[in-house]
Amino acid sequence: MTAYRDPQPTSGDVMTSTTPPAAPASGPTRRQVLVAGGAVAATAALAACAPARSDDGAAGSPAASAAGTIVKTADVPEGGGTILRDVQVVVTQPSKGTYKAFTAVCTHEGCLVAKVADGAIDCPCHGAQFSISDGSVLGGPAPAPLSAVPLSVSSDGSTITLS
Ligand code: FES
Numbered sequence: 001m002t003a004y005r006d007p008q009p010t011s012g013d014v015m016t017s018t019t020p021p022a023a024p025a026s027g028p029t030r031r032q033v034l035v036a037g038g039a040v041a042a043t044a045a046l047a048a049c050a051p052a053r054s055d056d057g058a059a060g061s062p063a064a065s066a067a068g069t070i071v072k073t074a075d076v077p078e079g080g081g082t083i084l085r086d087v088q089v090v091v092t093q094p095s096k097g098t099y100k101a102f103t104a105v106c107t108h109e110g111c112l113v114a115k116v117a118d119g120a121i122d123c124p125c126h127g128a129q130f131s132i133s134d135g136s137v138l139g140g141p142a143p144a145p146l147s148a149v150p151l152s153v154s155s156d157g158s159t160i161t162l163s
Contacts, residue, residue, distance in 0.1 A: 081116035102146035
């Protein structure tokens, strides 16, 4: 250990000390660092629990990358639908052999819809529900219907292509 020498001795004798000088007044204390680290960890944990949201800021409009996406009609149940999360589109079959597609981005605050059941497309964030037939609002806080996405069905009825 290196001895600390007081820079201003008060007498002719040399004074030594093993106590280092006090930490500078500026800079975070250990407690401040631990509290800040905890706040960052809590924020990250909350973000991980949040429902999926669209980050493109274009709530209500279909993803531009959806065009050309192909879905098997066998994957779209009658009276229900399938959510294509990667292209933010929901494809429905309101009645046998009739297919519809809508943006999967809720018109309320931009969450992705999470479920299609009982004739409704459900948003998990605040409970909005949309019709599988025309995307209209059935309930909840959504201010506008889901926008329709054009599609075509193959001549043999086996696939749907978004356009
Ligand atoms: S974002 Fe869908 S109900 Fe609020």
